[in-house]
Amino acid sequence: xTDAQYLSSTLTVMCGEFELRARGxxxxxxxxxxxxxxxxKQDNVELPDLEVGQLLLLQKLVPKQNFTKPPARYTExxxxxxxxxxxxxxPSTYASIISTIQDRGYATINNRRFFAEKIGEIVTDRxxxxxxxxMDYGFTADMEETLDQIASGGKDxxxxxxxxxxxxxxxxDAATGEGEGKTAVGGMxxxxxxxxxxxxxxCGRYMQIRNGATGVFLGCSGYGLTPKERCxxxxxxxxxxxxxxxTLDEEAExxxxxxxxxxxVCRSAMEGYLIDEQRKIHICGNxxxxxAMKSSRESSD
Numbered sequence: 001x002t003d004a005q006y007l008s009s010t011l012t013v014m015c016g017e018f019e020l021r022a023r024g025x026x027x028x029x030x031x032x033x034x035x036x037x038x039x040x041k042q043d044n045v046e047l048p049d050l051e052v053g054q055l056l057l058l059q060k061l062v063p064k065q066n067f068t069k070p071p072a073r074y075t076e077x078x079x080x081x082x083x084x085x086x087x088x089x090x091p092s093t094y095a096s097i098i099s100t101i102q103d104r105g106y107a108t109i110n111n112r113r114f115f116a117e118k119i120g121e122i123v124t125d126r127x128x129x130x131x132x133x134x135m136d137y138g139f140t141a142d143m144e145e146t147l148d149q150i151a152s153g154g155k156d157x158x159x160x161x162x163x164x165x166x167x168x169x170x171x172x173d174a175a176t177g178e179g180e181g182k183t184a185v186g187g188m189x190x191x192x193x194x195x196x197x198x199x200x201x202x203c204g205r206y207m208q209i210r211n212g213a214t215g216v217f218l219g220c221s222g223y224g225l226t227p228k229e230r231c232x233x234x235x236x237x238x239x240x241x242x243x244x245x246x247t248l249d250e251e252a253e254x255x256x257x258x259x260x261x262x263x264x265v266c267r268s269a270m271e272g273y274l275i276d277e278q279r280k281i282h283i284c285g286n287x288x289x290x291x292a293m294k295s296s297r298e299s300s301d
Contacts, residue, residue, distance in 0.1 A: 104213060
């Protein structure tokens with residue numbers, strides 16, 4: 001019997017100010033399906049054969065909310081698989097790579113999944129801004145291959161090093177800038193603290209949000225003063241969702257992200273941190289570029 005023939009189509013319907021679309025296929029020749037209808041679930045939705053401009057009557061509306069899902073977080077096994085796929089590292093260096101990003105505070109493992117820390121995001125952003133070619137996956141994979149050729153005697157290590165350093169030196173000078181401290185000109189963008197309305201318990205000055213290898217914390221704004229006037233008071237911030245994170249699966253984590261408070265400036269999700277039993281601070285994820293912060297006193301019940 002002759003096969004049925006279909007036309008792959010996209011149906012676009014205007015409903016007031018909304019544009020609705022459906023993708024599927026239109027039957028143009030029924031063939032064997034006239035005598036033997038297809039069995040089982042069909043991959044493509046069969047659409048009616050309509051005319052352009054044809055007026056349709058709405059018979060039923062079924063609202064359904066869907067959220068895009070972020071990629072699954074890496075586990076140690078999936079991270080190694082990704083490194084292998086991109087040609088980064090070797091079996092002998094995978095363990096070292098995984099331990100290094102944790103030792104430096106760039107990422108932590110919770111419930112066998114990797115979570116990027118703020119300091120890791122900042123370091124990555126700064127390196128991309130100043131050494132984009134070094135952060136390229138292709139560069140790393142090519143360098144791994146070059147090192148293998150050096151080990152086998154196919155390339156001279158001095159020539160390879162000279163070729164690399166001649167370009168790297170100029171980018172390093174540009175990232176270093178001129179001068180030191182507050183008088184420095186140019187160079188890599190500094191990791192500036194962000195002011196808050198929280199008073200220092202030691203000197204009464206305002207506290208600032210700072211980032212370090214141990215995470216996000218509050219430090220007194222008087223830290224940069226002369227040694228005689230300097231205040232070194234700090235307050236640790238505990239992630240507000242720390243307990244829940246250890247048991248979240250991918251679906252629950254996505255729901256948590258949707259429910260988070262949004263920054264009034266850029267609408268990004270804000271991270272919640274506990275200052276003490278009664279106070280919680282909400283920090284914008286783009287805090288290094290948008291000074292958006294809210295603090296609230298909450299009941300300890």
